[in-house]
Amino acid sequence: MKQIETARANLRRKFEKIEDKNAILKDSEFKALFDGIRGIEPDKRSEYGKAINDLKTEVKSWIEESDEQDNEKEPIDVTAPWDVNTPKEKRPNFFNTTQGSIHPITREISDIVDIFQRMGFVVEESREIDNDYNMFTSLNFPLGHPARDDYDTFNTDEGLIAPAHTSTMQNRLLKKYKDNLANEEPIAVVVPDRVFRNEDLDATHEHTFYQIEGIFVAKKVNVGNLIATLSAFMNDYFAQNLETKLQPFYFPFTEPSFEFAIERPDVLKKNDSEEQKWLELGGCGMIHPNVLFEAGVDPKTSSGFAFGFGIERMVMMKNGIEDIRHFESANLKFLRQFK
Numbered sequence: 001m002k003q004i005e006t007a008r009a010n011l012r013r014k015f016e017k018i019e020d021k022n023a024i025l026k027d028s029e030f031k032a033l034f035d036g037i038r039g040i041e042p043d044k045r046s047e048y049g050k051a052i053n054d055l056k057t058e059v060k061s062w063i064e065e066s067d068e069q070d071n072e073k074e075p076i077d078v079t080a081p082w083d084v085n086t087p088k089e090k091r092p093n094f095f096n097t098t099q100g101s102i103h104p105i106t107r108e109i110s111d112i113v114d115i116f117q118r119m120g121f122v123v124e125e126s127r128e129i130d131n132d133y134n135m136f137t138s139l140n141f142p143l144g145h146p147a148r149d150d151y152d153t154f155n156t157d158e159g160l161i162a163p164a165h166t167s168t169m170q171n172r173l174l175k176k177y178k179d180n181l182a183n184e185e186p187i188a189v190v191v192p193d194r195v196f197r198n199e200d201l202d203a204t205h206e207h208t209f210y211q212i213e214g215i216f217v218a219k220k221v222n223v224g225n226l227i228a229t230l231s232a233f234m235n236d237y238f239a240q241n242l243e244t245k246l247q248p249f250y251f252p253f254t255e256p257s258f259e260f261a262i263e264r265p266d267v268l269k270k271n272d273s274e275e276q277k278w279l280e281l282g283g284c285g286m287i288h289p290n291v292l293f294e295a296g297v298d299p300k301t302s303s304g305f306a307f308g309f310g311i312e313r314m315v316m317m318k319n320g321i322e323d324i325r326h327f328e329s330a331n332l333k334f335l336r337q338f339k
């Protein structure tokens with residue numbers, strides 16, 4: 001009986017350690033116990049045999065218990081392409097991956113939108129297919145105007161356009177919200193969405209990317225309001241007090257027009273030259289009176305600003321990403337860094 005007790009203790013110790021719990025039933029301790037029967041006095045043999053069998057029953061109950069615990073830890077996936085009884089180490093690892101995660105652009109858009117919502121902007125979606133009126137005419141690009149060439153994008157045979165910027169929404173949104181003005185409320189809308197351009201691709205140019213458009217219209221809005229709004233947004237988004245710069249530019253739909261640049265955040269500092277110091281994020285300006293008028297807003301009583309930023313460029317700056325092509329690459333190694 002002492003021999004069986006020792007064997008029991010040894011078996012338990014081994015059982016705790018081994019991965020494949022079933023293997024314990026084939027352990028040499030059992031064989032040694034059965035072989036030991038020959039050395040037992042004949043009238044004690046049946047008692048000894050019964051004790052070995054009891055031990056075996058007990059060991060089986062250890063296995064059952066540990067299976068139950070495993071099952072509690074890990075629910076059974078009935079769609080898995082293996083038998084549920086296959087031990088873990090023998091299951092094929094098809095996916096070699098853990099759970100999926102939210103794409104960094106999706107997550108950043110929701111952060112960006114949060115900031116603007118806190119500032120009182122409402123959020124609207126753009127479209128991935130639009131027409132010449134919204135892309136150009138309503139935005140004060142006359143037919144044949146050379147500025148149309150700056151927005152070279154993709155067209156369908158029917159003459160529809162994959163929008164090259166989110167400004168295509170300006171006319172629709174001014175019309176939709178113009179009653180706000182009669183009620184002494186501003187029009188304050190942001191539009192984060194996908195846009196398309198026929199581009200030569202490089203580290204900062206994609207053919208498919210995201211922009212965030214903003215429009216703000218009320219009585220007596222001026223460039224100072226534009227700068228204050230954009231600076232407040234950038235400081236919140238980058239959680240760093242960055243220097244900002246407006247430089248004169250040309251867009252047919254704003255007058256005056258500017259390019260909005262920020263100082264490179266610390267992670268992307270290159271050298272101290274003036275040329276390397278600034279990163280251009282997007283365009284902005286005071287909405288052109290023709291654009292307001294076209295949407296039925298009286299430019300004599302109301303004025304406003306608009307802006308359009310490239311979202312990838314902002315995310316690249318915030319996270320120190322050196323190449324825009326990572327975003328659409330479906331490269332898991334890249335994407336998993338943003339869990």
Ligand code: FA5
Pocket residue numbers: 164165166167197199204205206207209211213251254280281282283284285306307308309310311312313324
């Ligand atoms: C525009 O698209 C204007 N609609 C912006 C605007 C809106 C001006 C409202 C005034 C009022 P632009 O072509 O510069 O402007 O593009 C704006 C930003 O989009 C760029 O600064 C850049 O951040 C981003 N962008 C432009 N082209 C690409 C591209 N191929 N890949 C990635 N980002 C791009």
